[in-house]
Amino acid sequence: MTAQTFPDISAAPAAAPPVRRTEPYMRLQWTDSLTGAVGYLVVHTLRAGLATGGTRMRAGCSLREVEDLARGMADKTATFDLPVGGAKGGIDFDPKDPRAIGVLERFCEAMRPWLDMHWVTAEDLGVPQHLIDEVFEKLGLGQSYHAAISRAAYPAATLERVRSGLNAAVEGGFLLGDVIGGYGVAHACLAAAVWRGRAPAETTVAIQGIGTMGGAAAYYLHEAGMKVTVVADAAGALYCPDGLDIPALLDLRDGFGEVDRTRLPAGVEQLPRAAVLSAEVDILVPAAISYAITPDNSFDIRARVIVEAANAATTPEAEAMLAARGVPVLPDFVANAGAVAWAWWLLLGEVDDNPDTSFDRLRTTMHSKVAQLLAAWAEEGVTPREAGHRLADEPAPSAVSGPVVIP
Numbered sequence: 377m378t379a380q381t382f383p384d385i386s387a388a389p390a391a392a393p394p395v396r397r398t399e400p401y402m403r404l405q406w407t408d409s410l411t412g413a414v415g416y417l418v419v420h421t422l423r424a425g426l427a428t429g430g431t432r433m434r435a436g437c438s439l440r441e442v443e444d445l446a447r448g449m450a451d452k453t454a455t456f457d458l459p460v461g462g463a464k465g466g467i468d469f470d471p472k473d474p475r476a477i478g479v480l481e482r483f484c485e486a487m488r489p490w491l492d493m494h495w496v497t498a499e500d501l502g503v504p505q506h507l508i509d510e511v512f513e514k515l516g517l518g519q520s521y522h523a524a525i526s527r528a529a530y531p532a533a534t535l536e537r538v539r540s541g542l543n544a545a546v547e548g549g550f551l552l553g554d555v556i557g558g559y560g561v562a563h564a565c566l567a568a569a570v571w572r573g574r575a576p577a578e579t580t581v582a583i584q585g586i587g588t589m590g591g592a593a594a595y596y597l598h599e600a601g602m603k604v605t606v607v608a609d610a611a612g613a614l615y616c617p618d619g620l621d622i623p624a625l626l627d628l629r630d631g632f633g634e635v636d637r638t639r640l641p642a643g644v645e646q647l648p649r650a651a652v653l654s655a656e657v658d659i660l661v662p663a664a665i666s667y668a669i670t671p672d673n674s675f676d677i678r679a680r681v682i683v684e685a686a687n688a689a690t691t692p693e694a695e696a697m698l699a700a701r702g703v704p705v706l707p708d709f710v711a712n713a714g715a716v717a718w719a720w721w722l723l724l725g726e727v728d729d730n731p732d733t734s735f736d737r738l739r740t741t742m743h744s745k746v747a748q749l750l751a752a753w754a755e756e757g758v759t760p761r762e763a764g765h766r767l768a769d770e771p772a773p774s775a776v777s778g779p780v781v782i783p
Contacts, residue, residue: 400443401427401461406486408479413469415483417490418446421453421461424780425493426523428453428716430500431465431483431508433476434665441666442466444688449716451709454768455745456717459780460524463495471502472632481511491517496524498719499588501665501686504631505542505553524723528782540729541722548595548623552731556738558592560714561685563739564706565593565659566600567746568681571754574658575601580619582606582655582679585664587633589685589712591626593661598622608652608664609634615645615655653677662689669694677703684708695761704753707761709768710745714738725783 404417416439419427429449442464450462465487469479480503484491491497491512497520499505508520519525521538528534542553569579581597581604583590594604603619611634614620621641628636637646653660653669654676662668663685669677674694682698682705684690690698695705718734721727727734745767752763 400446403439403443404487404490405439406483408469408482410482411469411475411479413467413479413483415465415467415479415486416442417463417465417487417495418442419461419463419490419495420446420450422494423453423459423461426459426496426780427461427463427494428458428496428498428524428720429463429465430498431467431480431503432500433467433469433471433480433502435468435470437466437468441688444666448687448709451707451764451768452713452716453720455709455764456713456741458717458720460496460720463497465495465497465500476502477507477511480507481514484508484511484515488515488517491515491523492526494523496521496719496723498715501587504588521719521723524780524782527780530783534723534782537725537728538722541727541734544729544731546731550592550595552729552734554588555592555595556718556734557712557715558589558594558685559596559735560717560738560742561589561593561661561663561683561712562596562600563714563742564683564711564746565597565602565661567743568659568683568706568750569602570743571747571750572658572680577601577603579603579659580605580657581659581661582608582652582657583661583663583685584608584652584668585633585662585686586626586629586635587663589715590661590663591629591633593663593685594622595626605657606647606652606655607635608649610649611635611637612649613647613651614640615647615651616643618643620644650676655679659683661685665689667691669698671697674698679703682706683711685712687712695759699759704750704760706746706749707764710742710749710760710764714742717741723782 400418400420402419406415445464525534544552579602606615656678660679660682666688669690671693674697687708749760749763752758
């Protein structure tokens with residue numbers, strides 16, 4: 377999308393913001409000699425020699441997809457005033473294949489020069505955090521934030537802070553690093569409900585995908601009193617008009633975010649997987665694959681607001697069609713940016729292993745960002761994505777000047 381100038385935003389940063397790139401800074405392609413799997417690294421922007429973005433694995437992952445995701449990461453880091461650029465890794469391979477861990481190891485070995493010095497990566501679709509950390513440990517790089525940790529004045533202390541934060545226990549039997557992204561998505565939904573003037577108990581939600589991100593979002597929405605009436609995984613959709621028992625369903629998930637149908641609670645109806653997109657709800661949360669909402673299915677959507685928990689969940693054409701119907705799409709680079717924002721707050725020593733500190737900061741930040749996007753939608757007719765790009769184009773001075781200092 378072409379950057380625009382809005383004269384009503386008068387506060388100019390002390391340092392000129394970077395021009396939005398239309399082309400990535402760098403593309404790398406790798407082929408695994410043992411399986412034929414193809415992997416990609418796309419660095420969209422590089423700041424102070426650093427870029428951040430997860431590594432995903434799925435059959436069919438393409439260079440175009442990774443480019444789109446890297447661009448989204450660049451928007452995330454700018455929107456949340458993080459002093460780094462955006463990147464993404466992707467591997468075209470089935471993560472359920474028993475050879476997947478070997479493919480991931482060889483991909484990381486091939487990308488080692490970037491992982492050692494420039495690229496801070498983390499979990500993504502098909503690659504849980506514990507798995508990528510195991511690979512980094514095997515490669516002698518310690519942890520997937522290695523490129524940033526190695527710049528710290530005391531790397532061992534920084535690594536300990538990062539590990540303590542990621543592994544901090546939170547209510548529900550979860551780890552902070554596993555749920556913080558979904559917590560941010562949940563509060564993007566809560567902020568949307570506030571904007572619509574609806575109490576949580578009066579708000580219904582459908583969630584496509586209940587893996588790490590979607591599952592955590594579902595949990596915190598349920599805890600806030602919202603009725604999550606439909607969830608979907610790879611096997612289909614699950615529906616209860618009075619609201620699903622989310623904690624019970626999450627306990628039935630396997631390692632790939634799929635619910636054991638043989639042990640479903642009473643009153644849960646099984647529907648086709650596509651039914652989640654056409655659910656009659658207030659908020660739809662696509663939290664599974666990229667490009668889930670397309671021109672072909674956008675007219676099936678009955679939700680009043682869409683909150684993107686998955687990266688690039690809505691195609692540009694579908695988003696335009698939804699906007700014409702009065703349905704705003706809260707873009708991924710705001711709604712699901714909680715994980716990357718929190719990871720960098722942790723790296724920079726701005727939060728620690730106290731979950732309350734992290735939750736408080738992310739909740740406050742997310743509500744503020746979403747309120748700005750929806751105000752622009754209501755008052756100016758500007759889509760949330762366009763309004764989000766305003767924020768990305770005007771980062772705080774600290775995000776565009778000077779080296780990254782990691783304590």
